[in-house]
Amino acid sequence: MKSSVLGLSCHYHDSAACLMQDGRITASAQEERFVRRKNASDLPLQAINYCLQAGNITALDLDAAVFYEKPFLKLARVFTGHLRSFPRSFGGFRRSMPHWLQDRLSVPITLREELGFSGQTYFIKHHLSHAASAFFPSPFEEAAILTADAVGEWTTASRGTGRGSRIRIDDEMRFPDSLGLFYTAVTTYLGFEAHEGEGTVMGLAAYGRPSFLDRLRRIVPMRPDGSFTLDKSYFDFYGDRRLYTPRFVAEFGPERLPGSPLEDRHRDMAASLQALTEEVVLAMARDLHERSRMENLCLAGGVFLNCVANQRLLDESGFKAVFIQPAAGDAGGALGAAAFVSHSLWGKPRPGRMDPYLGPDFKPGEIRRALALAGLQGRQLPEDELCRTTARLISEAKVVGWLQGRMEIGPRALGNRTILGDPRNPKIKDLINEKVKHREEFRPFAPAVLAEAAGEYFHMNAPSPFMLLAPRVREEKKSVVPAVTHADGTARVQTVVEEHNPRFYRLIRAFRDLTGVPIVINTSFNRRGEPLVCSPDEAIAVFQSTQMDALVLGDTVVQK
Amino acid sequence: MSDKGFFRRLWDRSIKAAEAVIQAVFLPAGLFLLYFAGLGITWVFSKLLRVESLRDPDPSAKTFWTPAEGFEPDLEDCTRQS
Numbered sequence: 001m002k003s004s005v006l007g008l009s010c011h012y013h014d015s016a017a018c019l020m021q022d023g024r025i026t027a028s029a030q031e032e033r034f035v036r037r038k039n040a041s042d043l044p045l046q047a048i049n050y051c052l053q054a055g056n057i058t059a060l061d062l063d064a065a066v067f068y069e070k071p072f073l074k075l076a077r078v079f080t081g082h083l084r085s086f087p088r089s090f091g092g093f094r095r096s097m098p099h100w101l102q103d104r105l106s107v108p109i110t111l112r113e114e115l116g117f118s119g120q121t122y123f124i125k126h127h128l129s130h131a132a133s134a135f136f137p138s139p140f141e142e143a144a145i146l147t148a149d150a151v152g153e154w155t156t157a158s159r160g161t162g163r164g165s166r167i168r169i170d171d172e173m174r175f176p177d178s179l180g181l182f183y184t185a186v187t188t189y190l191g192f193e194a195h196e197g198e199g200t201v202m203g204l205a206a207y208g209r210p211s212f213l214d215r216l217r218r219i220v221p222m223r224p225d226g227s228f229t230l231d232k233s234y235f236d237f238y239g240d241r242r243l244y245t246p247r248f249v250a251e252f253g254p255e256r257l258p259g260s261p262l263e264d265r266h267r268d269m270a271a272s273l274q275a276l277t278e279e280v281v282l283a284m285a286r287d288l289h290e291r292s293r294m295e296n297l298c299l300a301g302g303v304f305l306n307c308v309a310n311q312r313l314l315d316e317s318g319f320k321a322v323f324i325q326p327a328a329g330d331a332g333g334a335l336g337a338a339a340f341v342s343h344s345l346w347g348k349p350r351p352g353r354m355d356p357y358l359g360p361d362f363k364p365g366e367i368r369r370a371l372a373l374a375g376l377q378g379r380q381l382p383e384d385e386l387c388r389t390t391a392r393l394i395s396e397a398k399v400v401g402w403l404q405g406r407m408e409i410g411p412r413a414l415g416n417r418t419i420l421g422d423p424r425n426p427k428i429k430d431l432i433n434e435k436v437k438h439r440e441e442f443r444p445f446a447p448a449v450l451a452e453a454a455g456e457y458f459h460m461n462a463p464s465p466f467m468l469l470a471p472r473v474r475e476e477k478k479s480v481v482p483a484v485t486h487a488d489g490t491a492r493v494q495t496v497v498e499e500h501n502p503r504f505y506r507l508i509r510a511f512r513d514l515t516g517v518p519i520v521i522n523t524s525f526n527r528r529g530e531p532l533v534c535s536p537d538e539a540i541a542v543f544q545s546t547q548m549d550a551l552v553l554g555d556t557v558v559q560k
Numbered sequence: 561m562s563d564k565g566f567f568r569r570l571w572d573r574s575i576k577a578a579e580a581v582i583q584a585v586f587l588p589a590g591l592f593l594l595y596f597a598g599l600g601i602t603w604v605f606s607k608l609l610r611v612e613s614l615r616d617p618d619p620s621a622k623t624f625w626t627p628a629e630g631f632e633p634d635l636e637d638c639t640r641q642s
Contacts, residue, residue, distance in 0.1 A: 072642035122638035169631035227624035
């Protein structure tokens with residue numbers, strides 16, 4: 001019988017489950033994909049059930065469940081936060097306390113009631129879960145580790161090292177001095193949603209000048225080692241309405257209302273925020289490199305979903321290699337918690353490679369049934385022809401939905417739940433937005449490139465399999481792939497190797513054979529405001545409710 | 561049989577009504593009291609006693625990193641929620 005441990009992250013945002021068996025990741029998925037509600041935070045019952053099915057076990061067969069943080073420590077910090085903002089924090093207190101009383105302090109009881117699991121439940125500190133999620137799936141035997149997010153229990157950033165099956169965290173920064181909360185506060189000031197709009201702000205930053213940078217530096221004074229403190233007179237993380245204070249508004253002007261037109265000062269604020277964030281993480285990483293004298297760096301926490309900052313860490317921190325797993329945010333906490341128990345405490349061997357395709361797969365019969373139910377007829381094709389046909393459709397400026405194999409974990413589509421487009425076509429961004437995505441026009445679309453050709457198009461000397469780096473596009477190639485070149489000349493690249501995703505690789509190769517360009521646009525398969533599609537039914541729903549031109553489900557091509 | 565059904569339904573309705581009253585009245589009132597009485601008194605004392613976790617770090621500090629604690633747990637540590 002395999003030793004099985006179930007990792008869980010939930011109750012804040014982006015809940016997820018992960019099943020590890022004998023040290024290998026059997027399955028992992030975010031609850032939002034099943035309940036169809038973005039950033040779902042409930043106990044991930046459907047994700048758990050999927051993981052147990054994938055492992056061919058029931059909850060009774062689990063040796064342990066592991067929660068990705070320590071709830072009572074977190075509650076102590078929440079009370080302290082409300083005290084700091086007393087009496088303005090009453091609204092937040094009134095809203096959050098019922099959740100604490102109902103479910104946040106009773107994880108073992110809930111697991112017993114909902115799943116019949118009566119074994120041992122463990123609790124790992126939030127940033128230790130992040131650190132474990134960064135180091136254990138990495139290819140490194142030893143590495144420095146840096147984590148940064150909004151806040152766990154008390155910790156907002158941590159640094160340390162990993163060797164073999166051991167992790168050592170040396171230092172931490174503590175609430176309320178938080179880079180993640182600072183980024184989120186300014187994101188909401190700019191009229192975007194917390195925990196959702198940060199990536200949008202990163203994209204917006206390329207259109208502005210960092211004209212507020214000096215003023216932001218004054219309210220976020222930083223030391224050479226990257227540590228900093230926030231001037232609390234500008235921020236109020238437990239206030240009733242906003243994460244920033246009237247003083248912040250007095251200093252930087254009125255906040256932007258959601259949906260209102262973007263002005264230059266908004267773009268400049270985004271650019272300033274991004275510049276300061278890069279300064280901070282770069283200083284943290286350089287100092288960690290000097291202290292640890294290690295060549296490899298592992299990163300986790302929501303801050304490291306910022307691919308522009310990640311690229312600078314790779315280029316300028318002194319580390320030779322950087323590893324960031326695809327679910328670097330809180331969803332990856334489930335993976336980290338399970339990995340810590342499995343490797344550190346039980347001594348199971350590490351997996352050696354991170355496979356992001358850990359979600360549900362659908363058999364050809366299920367796809368046929370879904371198509372029949374929707375009244376759609378498609379052509380079933382052998383793989384070579386399927387890839388050639390899809391490549392031709394992409395080259396004809398068609399917007400193509402592509403659902404293959406197991407679903408990705410993490411926020412990025414990595415070639416299995418993807419909308420495809422032609423990167424050579426300067427109008428394709430508008431077309432994809434008009435037909436399906438309806439995103440802000442300034443947001444770029446990302447390229448998926450054959451790994452061996454990446455250096456021809458981008459200034460990169462390291463792979464980016466999880467789309468978490470943003471190298472510069474080579475000057476001479478900007479006009480070749482205008483649709484994936486962002487305003488600042490970068491692109492959020494995914495490098496694709498045949499061994500990791502054979503069919504996606506062959507599709508891009510077919511596109512290269514047809515056009516000479518080894519790149520396709522890869523954007524997440526969803527409608528605006530919805531999570532990535534999981535099942536063929538959901539893919540068909542997007543296909544039928546939008547102007548998407550073609551849909552490829554497994555071996556079957558459907559065209560309008 | 562029908563009496564039992566009647567009483568069962570009555571009981572269920574009473575429970576639901578009680579839950580609704582708790583949700584609508586007692587829970588907000590309890591939270592109000594907990595916040596303004598409980599946290600309020602704590603706030604006054606924490607200000608008087610200058611409790612460390614409510615103080616900001618010294619802005620002239622050379623670093624804002626602090627030594628990490630509790631990050632090398634064994635199985636026993638991991639059973640605790642705090």
